[in-house]
Amino acid sequence: MAIDILVVDDEEMIRWTLKEALESEGYNVNTFENGRDFLTYFNANGGDIVLLDVRLPDSNGLDLLLEVTRIDPDAIVVIMTAFGDVDTAVSAMKRGAFDYISKPYSLEEVSLLINKIVQANLLKSQLHHYQERLENQFSRILGENQKMKQLREHIQMAAKTDRTTVLIRGESGTGKELVARQIHFQSGRADKPFIDVNAAAVSSTLLESELFGHEKGAFTDAQRQKKGLFELANGGTLFLDEIGDLDPSLQVKLLRVLQERKFRRVGGTSDIHVGVRIISATNADLEKAIEDGRLRQDLFYRLNVFTINLPPLRDRRDDIMLLAKYFLEEFRKEFSKDISGFREDTCKILESYSFPGNVRELRNIIERATLLETTSQIRPSSMPEELKKAVELEYVSYNPVEKKPWQMPDFNFKEYIDSVEKQIVTEVMAEADGKKSKAAEMLGLTRFALRHQLKKHDLDSEF
Numbered sequence: 355m356a357i358d359i360l361v362v363d364d365e366e367m368i369r370w371t372l373k374e375a376l377e378s379e380g381y382n383v384n385t386f387e388n389g390r391d392f393l394t395y396f397n398a399n400g401g402d403i404v405l406l407d408v409r410l411p412d413s414n415g416l417d418l419l420l421e422v423t424r425i426d427p428d429a430i431v432v433i434m435t436a437f438g439d440v441d442t443a444v445s446a447m448k449r450g451a452f453d454y455i456s457k458p459y460s461l462e463e464v465s466l467l468i469n470k471i472v473q474a475n476l477l478k479s480q481l482h483h484y485q486e487r488l489e490n491q492f493s494r495i496l497g498e499n500q501k502m503k504q505l506r507e508h509i510q511m512a513a514k515t516d517r518t519t520v521l522i523r524g525e526s527g528t529g530k531e532l533v534a535r536q537i538h539f540q541s542g543r544a545d546k547p548f549i550d551v552n553a554a555a556v557s558s559t560l561l562e563s564e565l566f567g568h569e570k571g572a573f574t575d576a577q578r579q580k581k582g583l584f585e586l587a588n589g590g591t592l593f594l595d596e597i598g599d600l601d602p603s604l605q606v607k608l609l610r611v612l613q614e615r616k617f618r619r620v621g622g623t624s625d626i627h628v629g630v631r632i633i634s635a636t637n638a639d640l641e642k643a644i645e646d647g648r649l650r651q652d653l654f655y656r657l658n659v660f661t662i663n664l665p666p667l668r669d670r671r672d673d674i675m676l677l678a679k680y681f682l683e684e685f686r687k688e689f690s691k692d693i694s695g696f697r698e699d700t701c702k703i704l705e706s707y708s709f710p711g712n713v714r715e716l717r718n719i720i721e722r723a724t725l726l727e728t729t730s731q732i733r734p735s736s737m738p739e740e741l742k743k744a745v746e747l748e749y750v751s752y753n754p755v756e757k758k759p760w761q762m763p764d765f766n767f768k769e770y771i772d773s774v775e776k777q778i779v780t781e782v783m784a785e786a787d788g789k790k791s792k793a794a795e796m797l798g799l800t801r802f803a804l805r806h807q808l809k810k811h812d813l814d815s816e817f
Contacts, residue, residue, distance in 0.1 A: 357472060358400075361385045362392045362418070363407040363434065372405065375461045376468065379578050389413030397425060403471055404431045405455075405464075408442055416445055423450045430471055434459075473581065495532060496677055499670035508662045509533060513540035519612065521597075521657045522635040524664030527714030530635040531595060533662060538591040543631060546590030549583050553594055558601035563620050566607065572621025584617060584628050591631045597657065598638030598649060605650045612656040632657075667709040667716065674705050674716065681717050682732065685724035693724060696732045699780060703734055706745045728787075735784045776811040779804075783813070 359381050361372045369385040376383045384401075386392035389410045396404075404422060408415035415433060422429050433446040433454040443454040455467060495506065512520050513536075520537060522530045531550060538548045556564060563572075567582030583592055594600075600608065611617050612632065616625045634657050643649035667674065678696065686693050696704070709715050723736040734742065760770075779797070786793040794804040808814040 357468075358382045358384070358402045359468070360392065360396065360401040360404045362389065362404065362410065362415075364388065364409075364411050365407075368407075371461065372464065375465065379465060379468075381468070387411075389415075389418050393418070393421060396422060396429075400426055401429060403468065404429060405434060406431055407434045408436075408446075416442070416449060419446060419449050419451055432467065432471075473586065495529065495536060496680055497670060497673040498676065499665075499673050501665040501670055502673065505533070505662065505664065509536050510540065512537045512660055512662065515660070516541035516543050516631055519631070519657055519659045520633045521659070521661045522633065522664065523640075523661060524635075524637060525666050525712055526637045527712030528664040528666060529713055530637075530664060531593065533664065534591070534593045534633045534635060537633060538593075538631075541591075541631075543590050547587050548591045548593065549587040550593040550595060551583055552596055554596035554599040558604060561601070562604055562607070565604070566617050566619055567622075568620035569622045572619070576621065579619075582619065584611065584630055585626065587630050588628045589630070591633055594632060594634040596636060596638075597634040598636040598640055598643055600649075602648070602650070605653050609650065609653045609656060612653075667712045671705055674709075675701055677713060677716055678704055678720055681720035682724060685721050689724055691724055691727065692730060693727055693732060694730050697734070697780075699777075699784075700732050700734050700737065703737055703742060703745050707741055708744070733784045734781070735787065772811070775807065776813070779807050779811060779813060783808075 359376055361369055361376075361383060363369050363372075363385075364387050366387070369387065373383045373385050384395065386395065389412050406415050406418060406422075410418075419431050419433065422431055430452045431446075431450065433443065433451045434457060435442045435446075435454055436457055443456075446454055452471060453467060455464065495502070495509075497503075497505075512518065520534075522533055524530055534550070535548060538544065551561075551564060553561065563580065563582065565582050565584055567580050567585060568576050570576055570579045594608075607617065611628075611630075615629065616627045618625055640649055640654055640658075644651050644654055667677075675696070682693065682695070685691075704716075704719075711718075719738060719741065720732075722738065723732050726736045727733065760767075779793075782796050783790075783793045786796060790801060790804055790808075794801050797804065799807070805814070
């Protein structure tokens with residue numbers, strides 16, 4: 355989205371020159387020769403940055419400054435003053451001006467100031483966005499499994515040493531970015547930017563420019579100088595996801611940044627020094643990538659200083675329902691559904707599934723189920739068919755020689771028959787979407803006999 359700049363000055367040449375120069379850099383520019391026209395426009399349309407002359411034919415720039423901040427407290431005003439008019443500049447800053455610039459000035463000076471404003475507010479916006487989400491994000495790394503308790507300890511350790519490079523390893527969907535954000539926001543860099551980039555989602559040519567920036571004219575489309583993510587993340591954290599897919603040519607440049615804390619923009623000739631913490635993540639086998647020649651061994655050693663391994667969800671099945679209930683509460687509110695929980699048979703299905711997509715897959719399943727469910731509890735019928743089929747296959751493969759019920763030492767014939775009856779009635783009622791007439795027909799029972807079964811097994815309140 356383009357930045358809207360408003361230039362207010364009674365000198366036509368200044369207005370024309372600034373408009374031409376700033377529009378060539380991609381900004382939207384509107385110019386005004388007096389305060390009256392400017393305020394009329396600003397009241398109706400607003401603006402992002404105002405370059406405001408102090409002396410106008412119909413008004414005083416300092417008075418206009420107060421009016422602008424009254425209309426829009428977030429508007430950024432730069433006062434343009436005569437050379438050496440320090441008192442006016444000080445008064446402007448006290449009244450809320452972002453900065454001032456003395457006449458005569460160079461276009462390069464104006465361009466650098468505008469760029470400084472844009473970058474400062476971009477980082478401020480990012481920080482505000484992440485801080486708003488901070489409390490909610492922290493609560494989402496849930497789990498009472500021992501592996502999750504150890505994970506939280508490792509996050510705290512990594513946060514205390516906020517210069518150490520961290521490598522997060524885990525399958526897709528285990529929450530690697532979430533862990534990276536926690537490390538950042540628990541560290542001394544919390545008030546600085548957290549910027550993430552997926553190495554696999556951007557071509558190697560574009561990724562170099564994204565990471566390191568470029569100078570004007572560095573390549574065909576480089577119309578102006580651009581700061582890279584390393585510069586924007588200065589003082590904070592740069593999260594490199596899918597690091598195992600990084601192009602070999604970029605691996606050398608990344609290694610230099612890790613070793614020397616400096617780099618050059620594309621097309622640049624001078625070094626830029628940055629204080630950035632790098633957290634990387636991957637679901638790939640990095641050791642195999644080294645063997646195959648796809649990953650530099652020296653880069654691996656630099657990235658692999660402090661490693662955090664995220665367990666797959668199938669290795670902490672005791673956390674499945676804890677997470678499922680958390681996601682249900684989230685989507686129950688979002689969809690305005692009166693759903694209190696999960697039926698027992700639904701819980702068994704979820705706890706038996708291996709979740710190859712891990713926590714992300716579980717979240718998607720609960721979102722879908724919450725949207726589809728029409729009763730007060732999530733039923734198996736709201737679960738995806740492929741999940742139920744997968745559970746059946748897993749049950750067969752994991753229990754090939756399971757003992758028959760009557761071969762168990764605590765077998766009780768009546769209790770077993772009752773449990774079978776209850777299971778059949780429950781599943782048929784679910785398939786019939788709770789419609790008793792349809793369920794009775796499927797079971798070959800009268801409606802009276804079905805009501806008796808529901809009451810006998812304490813199911814009448816559920817259907």
